[in-house]
Structures are given as structure tokens and as C-alpha cells.
Amino acid sequence: MGVGWMQRDRSKGRWTREELKQLKQLAAKRVDLNAIAKELGRTPGAIRTKATQRAIPLKGSKKIGLV
Numbered sequence: 001m002g003v004g005w006m007q008r009d010r011s012k013g014r015w016t017r018e019e020l021k022q023l024k025q026l027a028a029k030r031v032d033l034n035a036i037a038k039e040l041g042r043t044p045g046a047i048r049t050k051a052t053q054r055a056i057p058l059k060g061s062k063k064i065g066l067v
Helices: 017-028 033-040 044-053
Strands: none
Touching: 017 033, 017 044, 033 044
């Protein structure tokens, strides 16, 4: 049976607590997005999405707010 157009490859699956902890630690050290992605075995887009969902600032990301 083929893969439907609405299905995506989610081979990495859900984020573990350990991965989230590692993401926070690497982001706090201001490690580059691509390096974090490589370390966690995820795409840069997945890293960016999860960081945004968890309000984890990434190196080079700009905060928008009032002055």
C-alpha cells in the first residue's frame, strides 16, 4: 500500500525529555541551529519549530517586543 499525500515521514517520532533537555542546553550555549539539528538527528526546521513551541531562543533569532 502506498503512502497517501497527507502522510509524512515521521521516522524520528516524538521528542523525548532527553532531547528537549539537550535542545535547551545547546541553545543556551548559543550553538548554531544546523549543529543542533545534526546533534539531535533532526532537521533544522524541526529544531526551529520545537524551539518556538517551547519558547527556547536560538542563536541568531530575533526577539520582537516593545522597547
